[in-house]
Amino acid sequence: MSIRLPSPDGGYRLHRPCGNPLPPLVCGPARSRRFYAAAHVVADPLAASAGGSGQTGQEVDWEATLAFRHRLWAQGLGVAEAMDTAQRGMGLDWPAAAELIRRSAAEARAVGGRIVCGAGTDQLTPGRHAPAVITAAYEEQLAHIEACGAGAVLMASRALAAAARGPEDYLEVYGRLLRQSARPVVLHWLGPMFDPELAGYWGHADLDAATEVLLKIIADCPERVDGVKVSLLDAERERDIRRRLPPGVRCYTGDDYHYPELIAGGGEGADDGEPGSDALLGVFDPIAPLAARAALALDRGDAAGFRELLDPTVVLSRHLFAPPTRHYKTGVVLLAWLAGYQEHFTMVGGLQSARPLPHLATAYEQADLLGLFPDPEFAEARMRRLLAVYGVAS
Template sequence: MGIRLPDATGALRTYVPRAEPAPAVSAGPGAAPPASRTVFAAAHVVADPFADHRPGAAAAVDWDATLAFRRHLWAHGLGVAEAMDTAQRGMGLDWPRAAELIGRSAAEARAVGGRIACGVGTDQLSGPAAGTERVRAAYEEQLGVVEDAGAQAIVMASRALAAAARGPEDYLALYGDLLRQAAEPVILHWLGPMFDPALEGYWGSQDLDAATETFLTIIAEHPGKVDGVKVSLLDAGRETALRRRLPDTVRCYTGDDFHYPELIAGDGRGFSHALLGVFDPLAPLAAEAVRALDAGNAGDAGDTAGFRAVLDPTVPLSRHLFQEPTRYYKTGVVLLAWLAGHQDHFAMVGGLQTARSLPHLARAYELADGLGLFPDPDLARTRMQQLLAVHGVPR
């Protein structure tokens, strides 16, 4: 049975969904974590659909559905990157709820043996611009929450620091203090302004080459304190160049939702691990693809062609979800979770389900269905028709 979908011009056309999910989706979970790459999916939160989700209201989370989705990711062998921007940090999820999310998810990870790393930021700061001392204190508070929960820390970029820092020296001093305090090696996150315009000029310079030097200096000055770096600049060449300059003990986790297949596959001089928001909806296919890289003998590169055959076709969906304004990619991620049956509604904290147009959401459905991402294609079609009907689209 076909479904009528609107395109960008407002015209309706008929799309015929596929009858069966992709084999990796229909097979279900139950595999061990990949061996050749460390892979995290940055997970979304499920809102309480009956709460007041107007912009500025306190976030209300459906904890049962949120934790169930994390179990889905762990069951496929992926790690969970918790309380990151995919979870609407700074876009609806406030710090009290983020702290609760960290505690609940870390406890769930221990219960099921899943890997977890959690975002450490400064989003408890609000109001007038904060100085670097308040920024440092905010970071320290959140680092303590993550470490007390027993999770690995991901030190996220800070809007407050971007506003307060006078130059590279402030980043060197503040990050140095945090790294010296960290009980275990952390992941440093470089989030580009396409994801958050308030982070323009991070590391103390608008010049990305100069910013890179500051970033690398922080890592070099604190050996043993940095497990890896997550690079979210949507620039494959820049990430590759940075990756080649990292110490051997420091992983590069790609956060590039445009070029992840080539960056994870790597080349003769190295590869990237993964910490990606798009692996939230792509979990079954991502796990299948990365395990192809495990297929070879020790020291072998594995089945790179098989890896690319699974993951390359997912790039059009990812590029669509992350199209400008990139920071609203979460709306498409939550739509796909609803269509796939992972939650019972399409509501988001902060009312962010309205952040993308109906044609955008319709195209996301079509691309995801074409990949076989929906365990029950009939359910996905029915739910998409319900959303279309709310917007006045006739069957």
Template sequence: MTLRLPSTEGGMYTYTPRSEPARFTAGGPPLTSRTVFAAAHVVADPYADTSPDAPAAVDWDATLAFRRHLWSHGLAVAEAMDTAQRGMGLDWTGAAELIRRSAAEAKAVGGRIACGVGTDQLAPGAASLEDVRTAYEEQLALVEEAGAQAILMASRALAAAATAPDDYLDVYAHLLRRAAEPVVLHWLGPMFDPALKGYWGSTDLDAATETFLQVIAEHPDKVDGIKISLLDAGRETELRRRLPAGVRCYTGDDFHYPELIAGDEQGFSHALLGVFDPLGPLAAEAVRVLDTGDTKGFRELLDPTVELARHLFRSPTRFYKTGVVFLAWLAGHQDHFTMAGGLQSARSLPHLARAYELADGLGLFPDPARAEARMRSLLSVYGVHP
């Protein structure tokens, strides 16, 4: 059987799907050489009568089942992050419920979880630095009460309110003093969220890096690690080498993750990646190979996934979530291709077709026949027929 797929360059082409199911199974020894978080998506409720401007309607059963899937492969879960449509369909009320439910599920199954702390309960518009601090404090308290590790996410409101690097230093110093346990600091670049341009007080990345490092240097005991999402491997490596002893670097670079996780003679990055949502089982197997000291085998498994990752995260990068949820549907982790805020329409049919082809070629689908049938059903909605 073949499929007629629309090309990203125009026209149609014929693709022959593979028939072998994914060979990656749950279980296996714990990951030891790297700490690996998969930032997980949320599953929308397809039957809710909602609109793009309304609060997200979440299918809680399917959402929690997906987290159990990630934990079953030995991965940690990064919850209520960008991949979960935080600020792009999932508001703070929904995120708070997601954190409570996922943290309880993590405790029940023995899974590791860290949750995003932000300021998205603030109304759009001008907010003072005091408003930002208070909003961060509220979310930090909820995450800690839920028993999860906190990830201090970049704040749109702080980016708008801050007038100088000292504003960032003051806000983060206040939060780190209040944190009960070491947190992960998250630097999300403007390719993921344009509202974060100039974060840390400067559009000059060298200057911004110095402010970021100053925050860490002044509170190393309260920083478990940093997550860098700038899609710049050289900058991440340079920054990683300047971290105080004991502070980890969690790569958020969905373009260069194999080389950054493998590392070099001066160190390596752990991982906190949105692309490990669809790649979870394969990524876990690759890290287990790395645990044995086999860097070559690790790269042989993970390097071929980069083409898919670069495709999913192509500009405009912030819409990568559409491809992530699409692949979850094809893989059978949910019964529909519906997203909060109607974001399933954010990528073109040719883009989705290419994502299907690349994922199928990597053997990511537990049931290739089901993935093919679902791809055919989507094609028919767009008027494409065999």
């Protein structure tokens, strides 16, 4: 049986659902790399608030949100909590993020799951703030994460991007945060394709000059830096940063376009013969079953098998992260709904409407071809329901 899907050109095409889904997998964490999935939040469709209400967590379905994290841990993946995939800065305010961090960190402790959480400055009101105020906002969030027993990711700050006079302000703010952190943190360079308000981060529009500022921050306090997450969709720049990091500082790829080659690094089938990156990726949320299997292949020293598993997922990832890239969360949540991991296709802030129907149809088709839906007939039925909402006969 086939399903009729709308195409971007205004026409239709037939898709025959996959009959060979991936079987369930339960395994421990990878040994050869650290794999973190930046996880989405499940909205409460009956909440009166669309986000930012000031009523902590009112818009989040906690049970479904935490259940999804348990699925990631069960497959050996770590969870990167309260990052941009969780709609930080796009519907999820700091009070809700703080509650998400508290709950998720407690669940991670209960099962021995790996977790890091995003610390930012999004409790500040829009407008210009002095570096000291921005530092204090970071400190508040960092203290909360550390009190919850989790590691921290220092997320790029819109407030700092707006207020910084130049590289010296980044050196001041990050230097102070690193000197007082209780444990090594992950720094995060999120490019403007993910958030236009972060253009010119590190005090330079020129990426070469910006890279030098980032590397100086790390070199000044390498013992306080676990790693750096690079989300620029620029594989060569990530390789350059990776080569220049101090010993013991990890490079976490955030490149949802080139992650297989960047993670693989040296060995059979490698691109450059160098050690590979670790990973902290939004795309690992929907492709977790394949990411987990690929991690096991690396642990066996099977770089070719790793690429065979992960390379085919890039087509889906590039589609989900197509411009405007910041709306990739819509496809991520769609696939979770189609897979049966949540009971609705609703997002905090109503962002389920951020992508057109043909985009969603292609995401369904590509995920199905990868075997990502535990029950393809169930996913097909849900896709037909979505098409019917749009008035499309499938």
